[in-house]
Amino acid sequence: MKDSETSQLQKGAAGWFLLATLGVSYVISGSFAGWNFGFAVTSWFGMIIAVALMGLMYFCLVLCLAEMSAALPSAAGGYRISRKVMGDTGGFATALAVLLEYSIAPAAIVIFIGQYLEALLGINGPVVYAVFYLLFIGVHLLGAGEALRFMLVVTAFAVLAIAITLITLGPHFSLANLVIADSPEPAPQNLLAFDAVSVWTAFPFAMWLFLAVEGVPLAAEEAKDPAVDLPRGIIAAMLFLLISAFLIVVFVPGAATSEEVGDYGAPLVDAMKHVLGEDSVLADFVNLVGLAGLIASFFSIIFGYSRLVFAMSREGYLPRFMSAISSRKVPHWALIIPGVIGFICSLTGKGELMINIAVIGATLSYALQSISYILLKRNHADLHRPYSAPGGQKTAYVTLALSLLALTSCFAYDVGAALIALGLMGLGVGYYVVLGRRA
Template sequence: MSTEENPQLKKGVAGWFLLATLGVSYVISGSFAGWNYGFAVSSWFGMMIAVGLMGIMYFGLVLCLAEMSAALPSAAGGYRISRKVMGDTGGFATALAVLLEYSIAPAAIVIFIGQYLNALWGIDGPLVYAAFYLFFIGIHLIGVGEALRFMLVVTVLAVLAIVVTLVALVPSFSIANLAISSQSPADQQTLFAFDSFSIWAALPFAMWLFLAVEGVPLAAEEAKNPATDLPRGIIAAMVFLLVNGFLIAVIIPGAVTSGEVGGYDAPLVDALHHAFGGRSALAAFVNVVGLAGLIASFFSIIFGYSRLVFAMSREGYLPRFMSAVSSRKVPHWALIIPGVIGFICSLTGEGQLMINIAVIGATLSYALQSMSYILLKRNYADLHRPYNAPGGQKTAYVTLTLSVIALTSCFAYDLVAAIIASSLLGVGVIYYVLMGKQAQ
């Protein structure tokens, strides 16, 4: 265990391509489940508008984070800038929102992993959750270089499953299928039908195609050249996710109808079953390889929360021992403690509830980080910026507006998740008020 006053992570292990892969890995599980529920509350065109709006929000956020993380690289990610421009309280609020997202999301994903394993081999439950937490935290404890290389392999497998699915479904694609929605009577099906409320209701599901890509800057201290690698990595990841999200939201409902895909639990596999007349070898292959998508996000988000907790502890927002690093420069307590908390949350078995709680934390953090960017541009104009986001403050204002709209839709869709998320955030605020920021 390191006894340094200012513990440091291992430097120079991640170039821009590995950072881009990390960004895709954070998100890729959302391609395998979750996004399709948007078609249960909206028409195809309404869902495409929702995907477009959330794509704009995330792309704007990514551009702002690219500029901020290149100028002030830190394992703290975007919240370091929030602290700089909004003080300790603003920094803690941003970090707390991100922590809610990153600590709860793995619990949701491991529940979905259990569901996949149950469908394949009939195994599920707490022992499965515990095994995955123990195994993948163990890989992280070996070292960051080894962890990121493992993440690269499982991400490639996940992308392969998506490509195979989309190519196989192209022959079944029909524009007429896109118009067949559960939201309209059979005699009133039109391709461009939508209403504003259904778009608003679909926003949380559209987010699943991009959720957590903002975690790339959490690897800032381990990047080879943060000033160039961070912008290139996070923007490359976002471009890939935009293309991936568009193709998924067009080809899969176009092969099976928009109304039907909204009721699937595993949309890629179920769409293949539909297209090939029952269970097929191809669907079984995608089902098995699709586990890689869930594992990739589970694995990479564990990486993200550990770096966030490490930074919060090092800067005095959490107990000091949580920033201790091992001889391999790995923040072991920052990996283990949130893992224990996540495992306890997974015992509920409520995967969708967990992910909805995480989404609320995410949208709140986007609003705070967008505001941080605006204040940084306004109050620190002389700060050296290796990269400048196109549009500057206008890009941030668009991101801020869309993130607030998305946050309201989360509260409207799942009130239970909203109450739980608010309660957890309230506990964090009470901790901060009672304990204060620990002395550096």
């Protein structure tokens, strides 16, 4: 077939609202598990500061990506800009960091899905992982429009679960639950207690409330009007996530105590059981519907990695056959091959390890994309920009500084995950040096 027939995605499959839903669905699993472990390393107010700083990092990143993706929309997302301003090697480094995040994160999420199913139905393990990979890659193979509409429904259920949780916990909120219990100081002072090192250590957990929202531009070639829809979609998603993140971090520990929340496996469900009792039907309902949050992120990140691999293959960073398109305008090999790799990773059963590896890839990519934005503003001032980020280069510098701080906190928290991430990045660089530039 001609290249135009084999490497062109389905146009017009998503407007700004579907793109915003995609951004929320990338992230929403982080509301159901992971963020609460931050309370094991810092106080409530320390966690609030960590969430605020990581929220600022993501908001600034989103503004920069909105400008870049509207100016140069591509399934390559932000790394297309990196390639333009830093050359093939800089573009590959950025793409590889994003790929590390997006290929490993589904493995972590499917492990968490298995844990939820074990609590609900008593089933877990490799068979569960395989079924979910096969099922949701299969849905994606039906076409982008079908996949995005399915994602909209699943995400709506996940948002419903969060809303029910917050409404239920609201009447049980107490400032006393946020206070450090074993401190001799008066409660009003304890409420605002924190130290800088603990806030820094909590960064990876705060990131789980926003991780992967930057994937919205990966759907650029399937947007109806990229110049308009991409900025609207990704900014709307980020605003929703900021609001939900602060509501969760305030009301969940405010009803169940910050100390207990740090030990919860499913913080929303466990907090409801804390205030309503272990036999609460409503808590069981949220437990069941909460599974939709994990499914939404699992499903949407599969969408994200497939578009990234498709773009990397089309531009010669990966074998060319991986940018082949099916009759339904879907990059089938870009869906299947990373899915097989992710399934193999899921067999470790170590969800937290997988997430930590993904977070390291994410922070590296944020730093590189913020540098790309700065270079684009300096060296390509004449480029037409349908949307301009408020603050310009200053916004990118905020992203750069906070992403580097977050990266160092990842290394401090889990050296093993850091070494694995560096090893995987090294393998990718080795491939690029030996074969990638000849692809």
